[in-house]
Amino acid sequence: MKKIFTLFCFALVGISLNAQSEIDSLVDMGIELHDNGQFEWAIDVYKKALALEPNSPLVNYEIALTYMSTKEYDKAIKHSNAVIENNTDNLLQAYMLKASCMDYLGKPKEAVKMYQKAIRKYGDHYLLSYNLGYTYYNMSDEENAEKWLTDAIEQNPSHASSHLMLAYLMKDNNQKIKSLLSLHYFLFLEPNSKRSFDAFDLLIKQFSGNVEKEKVNPNQIN
Numbered sequence: 001m002k003k004i005f006t007l008f009c010f011a012l013v014g015i016s017l018n019a020q021s022e023i024d025s026l027v028d029m030g031i032e033l034h035d036n037g038q039f040e041w042a043i044d045v046y047k048k049a050l051a052l053e054p055n056s057p058l059v060n061y062e063i064a065l066t067y068m069s070t071k072e073y074d075k076a077i078k079h080s081n082a083v084i085e086n087n088t089d090n091l092l093q094a095y096m097l098k099a100s101c102m103d104y105l106g107k108p109k110e111a112v113k114m115y116q117k118a119i120r121k122y123g124d125h126y127l128l129s130y131n132l133g134y135t136y137y138n139m140s141d142e143e144n145a146e147k148w149l150t151d152a153i154e155q156n157p158s159h160a161s162s163h164l165m166l167a168y169l170m171k172d173n174n175q176k177i178k179s180l181l182s183l184h185y186f187l188f189l190e191p192n193s194k195r196s197f198d199a200f201d202l203l204i205k206q207f208s209g210n211v212e213k214e215k216v217n218p219n220q221i222n
Contacts, residue, residue, distance in 0.1 A: 023049050027062060034066050042066045057083045061090040064097055073101040092122055096131055108139050126156035130165070137169055145169055160189040164199060176206050 026049040033042035046063035053059065064079035076097065083094035099114035115132040122128070133148030146169055152162040167182035183203040190196050 020053075023052050023056065023059065026052075027058060030062055030066070034062070034069065039066050039070045043070075055082065055086055057086045057089040057091075057094075060086075061094055061097070064094070068097060068101055068104075071104070073105050076101045092118065092125065092128075095121075096127060099131065099135075103135050103138070108135050111135050112139075124151070124155055126152045126159050126162070129155060130159060130162045133162070134165055137165060142169060142173060158189060160186050163189065164195060167199065167202070171202065171206065180206055 026045050030042045030045040030049070033039075033045060043063060043066055046059055046066065049056065049059045050063065060079040060082040064076040064083070067073070067076035067079065080094045080098035080101070083090050084098070095114060095118035099111040099118070102108070102111040102114060112132065112135055115128055115135065119125070119128050119132075129148045129152035133145050133152060136142075136145035136148060139145075146166070149162050149166045149169065152159060153166065156162070163182045163186040167179045167186060170176075170179035170182060180203060183199050183206075186199050187196055187203070
């Protein structure tokens with residue numbers, strides 16, 4: 001009897017391992033489809049994984065991320081909530097994803113509350129500070145936007161997006177020197193992206209904003 005029970009336990013472990021292996025394979029497939037822009041196929045794959053493990057934090061987070069890419073924000077929030085309620089893995093990402101979806105749905109104040117809740121739970125994290133600063137920027141709350149973007153840079157000086165966002169904020173506030181410095185930092189960190197071309201164009205425009213040539217002597221620049 002003891003031998004039969006032991007064999008039964010091994011069988012259950014084997015089934016569990018096989019199920020987890022299948023879930024992992026489906027997640028890998030879904031991520032690849034997502035990265036290739038095949039969002040609907042990725043969602044179908046994630047649904048198969050959820051049929052095997054409905055409470056999986058990883059699968060719920062990945063399908064939420066894909067739903068956000070298809071602008072199905074309510075569905076993305078639903079699966080983000082599943083991750084948060086599970087309270088184990090992918091929590092920080094789920095908080096940020098849910099807050100971003102709230103922002104996209106035109107609920108920036110609720111997004112701010114979600115970021116602040118995550119900060120209280122996890123403490124300082126540069127991505128939370130950056131996203132909070134970005135939301136405040138879109139709300140035209142320049143003081144809080146600068147505070148949180150600066151906080152993100154202090155936590156992670158290599159985070160290029162924080163420098164770029166701060167550069168645009170300083171430009172909007174007519175603080176040209178601060179904007180130029182932030183643009184320089186950004187270009188040092190990210191010199192060869194689509195964003196870097198736009199940043200370089202803004203940098204050149206601000207450099208030449210107060211420059212004029214003498215009419216009498218065109219070679220003289222003021």
